[in-house]
Amino acid sequence: MSGNKFLANRAIDLSEKTGVGGAILFECDPTKISFSCTVALLNNTFTGNQANRKGGALRYENDKFSDAPLLDRSFRIHAENRLLQAPAVAQAAANIFKDNEAPYGADMASFPKSIRFVVPESYSGARIDLERLTLTLAAGQSFKFELSILDQEGRVYNDENEATAKIDF
Amino acid sequence: MFFVGNTAVNPAGSTISLQNVNVVRISDAYFSNNNQINIQVELSRMSVINSNFTLNDKNHIRGIDSTVTLDNVHMYNTSFKSSGHGFECIRCRHIGIQNSRFENLVTNGVGGAIKIETLFSQEPTPVSYIIDSSFEGN
Numbered sequence A: 001m002s003g004n005k006f007l008a009n010r011a012i013d014l015s016e017k018t019g020v021g022g023a024i025l026f027e028c029d030p031t032k033i034s035f036s037c038t039v040a041l042l043n044n045t046f047t048g049n050q051a052n053r054k055g056g057a058l059r060y061e062n063d064k065f066s067d068a069p070l071l072d073r074s075f076r077i078h079a080e081n082r083l084l085q086a087p088a089v090a091q092a093a094a095n096i097f098k099d100n101e102a103p104y105g106a107d108m109a110s111f112p113k114s115i116r117f118v119v120p121e122s123y124s125g126a127r128i129d130l131e132r133l134t135l136t137l138a139a140g141q142s143f144k145f146e147l148s149i150l151d152q153e154g155r156v157y158n159d160e161n162e163a164t165a166k167i168d169f
Numbered sequence B: 001m002f003f004v005g006n007t008a009v010n011p012a013g014s015t016i017s018l019q020n021v022n023v024v025r026i027s028d029a030y031f032s033n034n035n036q037i038n039i040q041v042e043l044s045r046m047s048v049i050n051s052n053f054t055l056n057d058k059n060h061i062r063g064i065d066s067t068v069t070l071d072n073v074h075m076y077n078t079s080f081k082s083s084g085h086g087f088e089c090i091r092c093r094h095i096g097i098q099n100s101r102f103e104n105l106v107t108n109g110v111g112g113a114i115k116i117e118t119l120f121s122q123e124p125t126p127v128s129y130i131i132d133s134s135f136e137g138n
Helices: A073-082 A087-091
Strands: A005-007 A024-026 A045-047 A058-060 A096-098 A112-118 A127-129 A134-136 A146-151 B002-004 B014-019 B024-027 B030-034 B037-042 B045-056 B061-064 B067-079 B087-090 B094-098 B101-106 B114-117 B129-131 B134-136
Touching: B030 B037, B037 B045, B045 B061, B061 B067, B067 B087
Parallel strands: A005 A045, A005 B134, A024 A058, A045 A096, B002 B030, B014 B037, B024 B045, B030 B045, B037 B061, B045 B067, B061 B087, B067 B094, B067 B101, B087 B114, B094 B129, B101 B134
Antiparallel strands: A112 A146, A127 A134
């Protein structure tokens, strides 16, 4: 997908499947079909799109689209020889996102990938074991920490309403 | 060619229905205010060129197990019933869309403008593409 403009598209609904991906919703489960889920997204403009849950401009699940300058062979051949007729186009990869809106992922929403455990540096003497997510403190020492779910893009994933956290004292 | 105000009684009917057609080209056509799918193509290769689609109850174009290309197609101002879509392709072999506009296409569900489900595009068949098109107010 190249050189397209997505303007003021909306996905508005409160159910699970809709209300996501104001302009584009990529769903691809590579285990269900025998082909890969390769999508290249280059030089497109997303402006003023909106979703009332996640992914104001776009939402992807499973495999991410490619937006890297080095494209897969099939798309490069296609771009250079058949349609775009300019090799330079295949090298310029940037998509532009502007004024898109969603509670989570104004421009782009994906899915949870990791957890970030943040403890303020002011805790002198505290020992942090990041592998076990443990924070060892002196007796009586107050503490504060932040635990965040991050998505594929490293952004805070704030569309999770069912996860639970257990804290042992 | 004008296709306006046509009615198909069969719920699965369409204004134009094509099956097992090797190659078909629809050019300079105008579809408006029909009550079923405007064009349904199955196990065929179809290109639609320089054509306009508006005011329909169901999909403007639906491809099944087919190759479909759209060039300079304009779909606009349609509130679909029964989760219709501007362009829907199911298990299609190849899709090519260029220089087309999709405007104010509203559906109850996903894919007001386009819904592509299970696309088998792969080499040596030219990779499917959507280029130099605009999607506004869907």
